[in-house]
Amino acid sequence: xxxxxxxxxxxxxxxxxxxxxxxxxxxxxxxxxxxxxxxxxxxxxxxxxxxxxxxxxxxxxxxxxxxxxxxxxxxxxxxxxxxxxxxxxxxxxxxxxxxxxxxxxxxxxxxxxxxxxxxxxxxxxxxxxxxxxxxxxxxxxxxxxxxxxxxxxxxxxxxxxxxxxxxxxxxxxxxxxxxxxxxxxxxxxxxxxxxxxxxxxxxxxxxxxxxxxxxxxxxxxxxxxxxxxxxxxxxxxxxxxxxxxxxxxxxxxxxxxx
Amino acid sequence: xxxxxxxxxxxxxxxxxxxxxxxxxxxxxxxxxxxxxxxxxxxxxxxxxxxxxxxxxxxxxxxxxxxxxxxxxxxxxxxxxxxxxxxxxxxxxxxxxxxxxxxxxxxxxxxxxxxxxxxxxxxxxxxxxxxxxxxxxxxxxxxxxxxxxxxxxxxxxxxxxxxxxxxxxxxxxxxxxxxxxxxxxxxxxxxxxxxxxxxxxxxxxxxxxxxxxxxxxxxxxxxxxxxxxxxxxxxxxxxxxxxxxxxxxxxxxxxxxxxxxxxxxxxxxxxxxxxxxxxxxxxxxxxxxxxxxxxxxxxxxxxxxxxxxxxxxxxxxxxxxxxxxxxx
Numbered sequence: 001x002x003x004x005x006x007x008x009x010x011x012x013x014x015x016x017x018x019x020x021x022x023x024x025x026x027x028x029x030x031x032x033x034x035x036x037x038x039x040x041x042x043x044x045x046x047x048x049x050x051x052x053x054x055x056x057x058x059x060x061x062x063x064x065x066x067x068x069x070x071x072x073x074x075x076x077x078x079x080x081x082x083x084x085x086x087x088x089x090x091x092x093x094x095x096x097x098x099x100x101x102x103x104x105x106x107x108x109x110x111x112x113x114x115x116x117x118x119x120x121x122x123x124x125x126x127x128x129x130x131x132x133x134x135x136x137x138x139x140x141x142x143x144x145x146x147x148x149x150x151x152x153x154x155x156x157x158x159x160x161x162x163x164x165x166x167x168x169x170x171x172x173x174x175x176x177x178x179x180x181x182x183x184x185x186x187x188x189x190x191x192x193x194x195x196x197x198x199x200x201x202x203x204x205x206x207x208x209x210x211x212x213x214x215x216x217x218x219x220x221x222x223x224x225x226x227x228x229x230x231x232x233x234x235x236x237x238x239x240x241x242x243x244x245x246x247x248x249x250x251x252x253x254x255x256x257x258x
Numbered sequence: 259x260x261x262x263x264x265x266x267x268x269x270x271x272x273x274x275x276x277x278x279x280x281x282x283x284x285x286x287x288x289x290x291x292x293x294x295x296x297x298x299x300x301x302x303x304x305x306x307x308x309x310x311x312x313x314x315x316x317x318x319x320x321x322x323x324x325x326x327x328x329x330x331x332x333x334x335x336x337x338x339x340x341x342x343x344x345x346x347x348x349x350x351x352x353x354x355x356x357x358x359x360x361x362x363x364x365x366x367x368x369x370x371x372x373x374x375x376x377x378x379x380x381x382x383x384x385x386x387x388x389x390x391x392x393x394x395x396x397x398x399x400x401x402x403x404x405x406x407x408x409x410x411x412x413x414x415x416x417x418x419x420x421x422x423x424x425x426x427x428x429x430x431x432x433x434x435x436x437x438x439x440x441x442x443x444x445x446x447x448x449x450x451x452x453x454x455x456x457x458x459x460x461x462x463x464x465x466x467x468x469x470x471x472x473x474x475x476x477x478x479x480x481x482x483x484x485x486x487x488x489x490x491x492x493x494x495x496x497x498x499x500x501x502x503x504x505x506x507x508x509x510x511x512x513x514x515x516x517x518x519x520x521x522x523x524x525x526x527x528x529x530x531x532x533x534x535x536x537x538x539x540x541x542x543x544x545x546x547x548x549x550x551x552x553x554x555x556x557x558x559x560x561x562x563x564x565x566x567x568x569x570x571x572x573x574x575x576x577x578x579x580x581x582x583x584x585x586x
Contacts, residue, residue, distance in 0.1 A: 076273075186307075187273060187276070187277045187304070187307070187308055188273055188308075189307060189308050189309045190270050190273070190308060190309035190310070190313065190322060191309055191322065193266070193269050193270060193273060194266060194322075197266075
């Protein structure tokens with residue numbers, strides 16, 4: 001069984017992010033790391049391939065600056081190979097362009113039995129790219145997968161809902177988006193880290209994949225303005241005079257919390 | 259000579275730090291203290307899965323054939339998290355003593371933990387949870403299975419380092435492929451690198467506290483007296499770091515002066531740990547000594563390890579012997 005995971009490399013969330021004032025987009029100049037929400041997809045793919053008894057996990061990713069640190073992390077976890085689409089022209093790409101580029105990268109890898117994406121990235125939050133890829137590739141897609149089992153050419157999915165989960169069956173090949181926390185991503189072993197440095201990682205441009213126009217030229221959106229979020233107002237301070245609890249109770253009652 | 263760590267060495271350390279930060283918080287460390295075992299089997303399994311425990315085993319024993327220059331950053335990270343159990347003992351002297359034996363694959367898969375009592379210690383650390391205890395036999399070292407020893411648990415300072423007295427039946431044990439002096443060098447360097455991590459963490463905790471705790475309208479870290487205290491401690495810790503790197507290189511290449519270099523490193527880091535613990539406690543005030551404050555977990559670890567694998571007197575004497583050729 002072959003699985004392709006769409007992974008995003010993002011600026012380290014532990015570091016303060018910054019906007020590029022010329023384009024009003026997130027600065028992505030420095031080191032990028034594997035989006036944590038994609039580590040669940042990589043882990044699920046590795047587990048499915050192991051359960052199937054054969055096959056491999058491949059990665060597709062898109063980044064404007066040629067960064068591969070995040071991909072190396074996923075390769076160290078156990079993925080076999082990766083394609084990075086990296087091209088200065090990609091800067092400003094919207095979700096649909098991203099989906100077109102990743103779908104083309106999937107096709108360059110020859111497709112797969114299953115394509116996995118995260119429900120949404122941790123820095124963009126559009127939450128639409130996996131389904132757009134499925135549409136472009138003409139595949140069935142299931143969102144919010146929390147448990148996946150493969151039975152021959154059929155996939156059984158428990159799909160997370162607000163009330164519980166739906167049981168969904170889909171033929172393969174297909175695309176799923178997985179929710180965070182569905183599996184426990186493994187930490188790369190030292191042998192995995194060493195091996196990742198020699199695994200195939202092909203870097204191509206959008207033009208190599210035949211996708212044009214991309215970036216701002218291909219985007220159906222423009223960012224016209226960015227403004228500071230309103231600062232949080234200070235909370236109410238209550239001096240304890242021995243009867244403070246009545247004020248706290250009253251406050252909570254007003255909020256209909258008790 | 260390579261004067262900096264390779265990208266692989268830095269990647270390994272970063273990966274280990276990420277795992278420990280996510281999976282082994284001080285809350286979990288306290289829980290281990292509460293169990294009284296001084297051991298966390300789940301964490302041990304993770305360290306085994308990552309390949310931390312088997313780094314210094316040869317590839318034929320499912321290890322990575324690493325030397326001390328490859329593992330000192332890892333040992334520092336383990337100390338920074340105060341990982342309980344005989345982790346540096348198993349990784350260093352355990353792997354070097356038991357490679358090629360039936361115990362080696364157990365070290366690699368996490369089923370065998372190794373501790374040692376090579377300096378006549380009355381109370382042996384980690385013996386209760388180790389599978390093999392290394393003991394001195396003249397200039398040689400013997401491996402004795404824990405099940406063959408009579409252990410009596412004793413109360414210790416550090417809850418991540420259980421102590422026992424041991425009674426060894428006469429003649430029991432198998433001589434292993436490491437001389438006593440080599441084993442001391444390996445264990446002392448392992449302890450030194452781990453203790454460096456403990457010391458760094460104490461200063462981090464104290465620094466965080468100094469930035470947060472306010473007196474007279476400003477953080478206490480803004481006062482010059484506190485700054486000097488912290489800077490002096492940091493200086494000691496940072497000056498011990500290159501000595502550990504030098505000792506690791508000497509051990510890796512089999513330098514004739516490796517015992518001197520190991521002892522120099524152990525003395526410098528022990529002095530740094532004393533200074534770091536005292537300064538961190540001074541910055542905290544009495545709260546630093548309380549059970550609820552994380553600092554005490556690391557101070558007690560430091561105080562337990564400062565005399566372990568040779569006191570500073572023992573190691574100063576080895577340096578003196580090596581440099582002067584006479585005992586002073």
